[in-house]
Amino acid sequence: MPEGHVLHRAARLQGRRFRSKPVRTSSPQGRFADGAATLNGQTITGIDALGKHLFYRFDEGEILHVHLGLFGKFRVRSRPAPEPSPNARLVMETETDHLHLAGPTACELITPEEEDELRARLGPDPILDPADGADELGRRLSRRSITIGAALLDQKVVAGIGNVYRSELLFLAGIHPLTVAKSLESSTVDDIWCRSVAALKDGEKMGKIVTV
Template sequence: MPEGHTLHRLAREHKKLFVRRPVRVSSPQGRFTASAALVDGRVLQRAEAYGKHLFHHYGPDAIVHVHLGLIGEFSSLPLPELPPVGQVRMRMVGETHVVDLRGAIICELITAPQRRELLARLGPDPLRKNADPDLAYARIKKSKLSIAALLMEQKVLAGVGNVYRAEILFRHQVDPMLPGRQVDRALWDELWADLVTLMRRGVRVGRIDTVRPEHLPRAMGRAARKDRHGGEVYVYRRAEEPCHVCGTVVSKTILAGRNLYWCPTCQKG
């Protein structure tokens, strides 16, 4: 599932292509036709992301809300407009580009009050300038759940997914099973600050890189990572491979229905 940096990167792209200009909106697939007709030809006022949610604002009474889910994606091509390929839920046509949305779990038209109601159910987004880490910590400190489970709870922290979860815990040598109520404030401040740094880098480069310079392939004389997710990481999707720091075999288990990766030596608590 795309993590928060991907949605913020998409918001930046859509601002550049469409904001303050009329946009033709359609639904070649047909599932979004009625809603698309209500914003077709209107000026896109702004595009923004919050956590794993993307919002296109056409006015206070018309906001397109998108959640990509597991397989959703946007594709962008320069004009001229070509016939849609595959199941295109929403097509946006501007002055220079065509953007198609496929496979999203949510593509709906909502109002400003509905957007506020949705955001009220989410935790702070590390990529938002007004994010308040105190809100997330208050929820973590009250919980018996593991910190690994809590970091994936969007009502605790918005935008963090499986990759950032595994990597941030490794970078700070945190046992993923540490109960939230045992996370002290100093540790949380370190985790939050590092998340902000790593996720902002993800927005800039379009991939997740978490490995420190001294552990990069060239510094260690090892082969670069080959994975469809891209980026250099410490433990994510590296089960049964040696830890870059201590050499211990990276472990994997299932937690709350998702794969969890960690180093049992570096993160023994």
């Protein structure tokens, strides 16, 4: 499953191509046909990420929520583009650019209230909350009797970390993954947080996870 840096990078790079432009939308697969019809002709006003979730905002107030899950994949290119595959959940085009989304866990229109509920369920995002997230992470870990290895994969504890980052962060911090999460000292939590901020920001910038 793509980790958080992938979604933040997608938001940034797709924003360059699609923000402030009207889009033509379709769903060759058919599973998002009604949503695509609603969005067709609207202008994207913003694209942003939280953890492993991506949000597209449109000028008529619609919010498109995407979660890639295990198999979801974007293909973004300049037009003209090849014909979309029949499994494309969403195709979005401007006069110059083409986005093809296949296999996501979620591709849905949500209300502002539903977005608020989703955000409230997630832990701090190292890319979005670099200065303030450590305290919140500490509070959430202090209530977890599970191992730190399991806790870091729980998106309710921290948003955006997956298997690779989890393993890398614990290795660099010298923490055994079976250590009970709530037993960690605050200084150790701060260390994990600082390393996660640096790692995910590097991943977003370079488009890959850098390990030692």
